[in-house]
Amino acid sequence: MPDPEKAPDLTESLRQVATAGREAFGASKDTGRALRRLVSADLALARSALGRGLAWTGVAVVFGASSWLLLTGALIALLQRFGWSWLQSLSLAAFVSVAVTGLAIWRVMYFFDNAGLHATRRQLTRLGWFDEPGKDAAEEDDIPAPSIPEPPR
Numbered sequence: 001m002p003d004p005e006k007a008p009d010l011t012e013s014l015r016q017v018a019t020a021g022r023e024a025f026g027a028s029k030d031t032g033r034a035l036r037r038l039v040s041a042d043l044a045l046a047r048s049a050l051g052r053g054l055a056w057t058g059v060a061v062v063f064g065a066s067s068w069l070l071l072t073g074a075l076i077a078l079l080q081r082f083g084w085s086w087l088q089s090l091s092l093a094a095f096v097s098v099a100v101t102g103l104a105i106w107r108v109m110y111f112f113d114n115a116g117l118h119a120t121r122r123q124l125t126r127l128g129w130f131d132e133p134g135k136d137a138a139e140e141d142d143i144p145a146p147s148i149p150e151p152p153r
Helices: 010-081 086-114 118-127
Strands: none
Touching: 010 086
């Protein structure tokens, strides 16, 4: 148990608390500034990386398409050598291209649907921050809306 004679007086205690509060506030401001600088630098890096990534994606698309055309030409030439007609060879190459295109379209639709932030929008709707016209959160989740009992008469 502390000795009451050694306890500082009230004004000294208030000064110490005020000093500690100012120091904590200063440290919070410094932390906020550092976080703002970090986020700013991170966003600048992300912008730069996005631009370069898009440029290299363009290069990959061009070379991927040209290599696919060359591979298809080689497949057609090989099928010709095995005795297939031009129509059969070109039809097989077209079928393979259409099948891969269909698979890619299916996967793109799946991933774009996942990018819709459905759960976040549902929660924001429940909080009343984001209202989609014509949709109720209870309808979207197939959860029955709570019923309010009528008062007795």
